[in-house]
Amino acid sequence: MxxxxxxxxxxxxxxxxSDFNKLNKKNVTEDFIEENLKELAWDVFKPFNDTGIDRxxxxxxxxxxxxxxxxxxxxxxxxxCGKSGIEIIRFIQIKTRQLKNNVFGFTLKSKDIRIDPRHVxxxxxxxxxxxxxxxxxxxxxxxxxxxxxxxxNPFAPTSFRKGNNKLNSLRYDHVNDKWSxxxxxxxxxxxxxxxxxxxxxxxxxxxxxxxxxxRNLANSLLRSFSKGQTYSEIIETKIKSELEKxxxxxxxxxxxxxxxxxxQEYIELNCDEDTLQSSRNYFEYxxxxxxxxxxxxxxxxGDAQ
Amino acid sequence: MNIDDKSIAYAFIANGxxxxxxxxxxxxxxxxxxxxxxxxxxxxxxxxxxxxxINKFLYRCSDCFTFQSITKSNMKCKECGSSNLYMMCSxxxxxxxKDVEIKSRxxxxxxxxxxxxxxxxxxxxxxxxxxxxxxxxxxxxxxxxVNDEEFDYDSLNISEDMVSDNSYLxxxxxxxEVILKYELFRIKDTLGKKVPLSNLKDKFxxxxxxxxxxxxxx
Numbered sequence: 387m388x389x390x391x392x393x394x395x396x397x398x399x400x401x402x403x404s405d406f407n408k409l410n411k412k413n414v415t416e417d418f419i420e421e422n423l424k425e426l427a428w429d430v431f432k433p434f435n436d437t438g439i440d441r442x443x444x445x446x447x448x449x450x451x452x453x454x455x456x457x458x459x460x461x462x463x464x465x466x467c468g469k470s471g472i473e474i475i476r477f478i479q480i481k482t483r484q485l486k487n488n489v490f491g492f493t494l495k496s497k498d499i500r501i502d503p504r505h506v507x508x509x510x511x512x513x514x515x516x517x518x519x520x521x522x523x524x525x526x527x528x529x530x531x532x533x534x535x536x537x538x539n540p541f542a543p544t545s546f547r548k549g550n551n552k553l554n555s556l557r558y559d560h561v562n563d564k565w566s567x568x569x570x571x572x573x574x575x576x577x578x579x580x581x582x583x584x585x586x587x588x589x590x591x592x593x594x595x596x597x598x599x600x601r602n603l604a605n606s607l608l609r610s611f612s613k614g615q616t617y618s619e620i621i622e623t624k625i626k627s628e629l630e631k632x633x634x635x636x637x638x639x640x641x642x643x644x645x646x647x648x649x650q651e652y653i654e655l656n657c658d659e660d661t662l663q664s665s666r667n668y669f670e671y672x673x674x675x676x677x678x679x680x681x682x683x684x685x686x687x688g689d690a691q
Numbered sequence: 692m693n694i695d696d697k698s699i700a701y702a703f704i705a706n707g708x709x710x711x712x713x714x715x716x717x718x719x720x721x722x723x724x725x726x727x728x729x730x731x732x733x734x735x736x737x738x739x740x741x742x743x744x745i746n747k748f749l750y751r752c753s754d755c756f757t758f759q760s761i762t763k764s765n766m767k768c769k770e771c772g773s774s775n776l777y778m779m780c781s782x783x784x785x786x787x788x789k790d791v792e793i794k795s796r797x798x799x800x801x802x803x804x805x806x807x808x809x810x811x812x813x814x815x816x817x818x819x820x821x822x823x824x825x826x827x828x829x830x831x832x833x834x835x836x837v838n839d840e841e842f843d844y845d846s847l848n849i850s851e852d853m854v855s856d857n858s859y860l861x862x863x864x865x866x867x868e869v870i871l872k873y874e875l876f877r878i879k880d881t882l883g884k885k886v887p888l889s890n891l892k893d894k895f896x897x898x899x900x901x902x903x904x905x906x907x908x909x
Contacts, residue, residue, distance in 0.1 A: 431711035544809025639821030664760035
């Protein structure tokens with residue numbers, strides 16, 4: 387059935403996706419993706435506020451994986467094994483970019499690395515050619531696993547934690563019509579192949595163990611440090627040792643809680659009430675932007691202080 | 692989206708829940724929470740990369756050690772007038788405070804919690820229980836207004852398509868202009884039934900607490 391489906395396809399017949407410029411394309415590209423997911427029988431939900439998850443997609447599939455890529459088993463049993471379906475849910479973070487010198491460059495910050503494996507990155511190349519668009523669809527677990535397996539760590543440099551670590555290794559080869567990360571083939575995450583992978587219900591059926599596996603991957607990559615040009619080798623060695631020590635220590639949850647309790651106590655002993663209130667206000671502001679998004683005009687950072 | 696759904700959507704948002712809209716007359720209420728205790732997990736909150744202490748958004752004077760708000764200052768210490776204010780980790784035992792060489796280098800970059808240090812990271816450990824694990828909790832939510840103390844599921848016109856193990860019904864009980872109460876039902880438990888309203892809540896936040904329950908640490 388897959389071979390007969392053109393995915394993605396342009397649902398908006400009056401305009402080419404490549405005709406949108408940077409200033410107005412967020413809405414249309416996310417709609418483009420939404421309509422394409424609907425074509426594959428996903429129920430798609432859009433955020434009331436812009437908070438980082440650009441779409442939620444839900445589908446009911448056979449727990450043994452018999453469901454076709456454009457099928458939804460909602461209120462039905464699997465026609466192959468007779469099992470009733472299970473509802474799977476994916477939290478989709480979209481990055482739309484135009485290729486520059488055949489490179490799909492994008493930035494990921496530490497807040498974008500979630501360890502719920504139902505979190506999916508959808509990288510939308512809206513002008514692979516003027517008439518061709520591509521989706522690279524990859525779950526956070528597969529994303530981290532790819533780096534871990536291939537001894538690549540884009541999260542160790544300080545630039546990742548500064549929030550300006552542009553990833554420039556995802557490339558499109560026009561001659562062979564292939565996507566790759568560095569020298570590694572990424573065709574398995576492209577378009578329908580990527581959609582097939584995220585439709586796998588094993589993630590949902592084994593959610594607790596999948597979360598643990600994703601956390602282990604995240605810890606091995608994120609709890610790593612390379613000095614870059616910012617720090618000396620001596621400092622790098624000390625920081626690496628500290629990270630490793632604390633990662634082990636904090637397996638005992640009580641230790642990180644006690645550390646924070648003591649730090650809070652220290653702050654309270656050493657701050658006047660105005661200063662403490664400022665700190666509390668900032669925390670409230672952070673809670674707010676997690677729910678309503680950073681671009682809300684209802685409150686600015688200054689209001690928090 | 693009709694006005695009743697929108698009103699409830701805003702009530703969820705006011706209680707820290709994210710809302711995702713469908714083409715149908717229901718929506719998704721979702722929240723990133725600790726996978727072990729259910730406490731909210733804030734990806735915009737930052738921690739010290741070295742020790743895990745939470746960013747308190749304060750400056751500290753490295754001369755007289757006074758803490759102060761990061762905005763009320765004119766980049767001078769309110770106690771001693773020093774310009775050596777840094778966004779330091781508030782854990783006195785943190786490597787960034789104990790190791791002289793590291794402290795000096797980090798302070799030149801503005802302190803651990805200054806972005807230039809590259810030593811802050813989005814929340815990794817639960818504020819409530821210290822767990823290292825988070826997950827999305829999400830529910831499909833249908834809203835219906837009821838004037839009587841009982842409702843008949845079949846009269847609610849709930850689309851079969853939205854019914855799953857994760858589908859919930861929020862009943863807004865509004866018998867007159869004065870009374871406004873809420874009750875939460877798992878839709879699968881009400882299918883085809885006449886259901887009495889026996890656990891009405893006065894505050895919407897009680898509905899949110901029921902859906903997104905938290906096991907608070909003592």
